[in-house]
Amino acid sequence: MTVFIESECEVGFEFDYEKIAKDVINTAIDYMKFPFEAELSVTLTDDDGIQTINKEFRGIDSPTDVLSFPMIEYTTAGDFSEIEENDDLFNPESGExxxxxxxxxxxxxxxxxxxxxxxxxxxxxxxIAHSMLHLFGFDHMTEDEASVMEQKQREILEILNISRD
Structure with a gap:
């Protein structure tokens, strides 16, 4: 697995944010039984940075907490059976x-x-868990979709023993 992590702002977390990001990503991949090696990027930015991205890509001129940009269009969320058929989804250098x-x-x-x-x-x-589910095709536009995502997010964080304190 390759995770590119870039910080565009002062982070200052009291924990190893790169390790935690990779731990959550790995756990989400294992939890969803994603059958391939994966590559993704994580960018840490501030209100201005995310507002610029939100405006450019979503037409929403305001900051938000997180944005997810999946590279895969799923027929059904969490169904990875069609990925192998599309060579464009694979990095030709790494095979991920x-x-x-x-x-x-x-x-x-x-x-x-x-x-x-x-x-x-x-x-x-x-x-990060929330975003990973978006990268696997899940959404929360309806109550049912939100319920599914919330349950999966909870379970991923439980595996990591990360609780609400």
């Missing part, structure tokens, strides 16, 4: 499936952790 990109808003992680009464570690891990 390119899952996509995750963009995290660091100041929002601190703010939301405080608002929700849990650690920044938990908020950071939660947003």
């Amino acid at each position: 499936v390119i899952l996509g990109d995750i963009v995290l808003n660091v100041p929002r992680i601190y703010k939301q952790a405080e608002e929700y009464g849990h650690s920044t570690l938990r908020e950071y891990a939660f947003l």
Whole structure:
């Protein structure tokens, strides 16, 4: 697995954010039984950075906590059976499936952790787990979809023993 992690702002977390990102990503991959080696990127930015990306790619001129950019279009979320048929999804140099990109808003992680009464570690891990599910085709546009995602996020974080404190 290849995870590119780039920081565009001061991070300052009290934990090893690169290790935690890789742990959550690996756990999500194992949890979903993703059958390929994977490649993805994680960018840590601030309100201005994520607002610029949000406006450019989604037409929404405001900051958010996290953005996910899946490279795979799934017929059914979590169904990886069609991936092998599409060579464009594989990095020709490594043979890894390119899952996509995750963009995290660091100041929002601190703010939301405080608002929700849990650690920044938990908020950071939660947003990565949430994004990984988006990279696997899951969404939360309906109550049923949201319920499925929430359950999977909870289970991924439970495997890692990352709780709400």
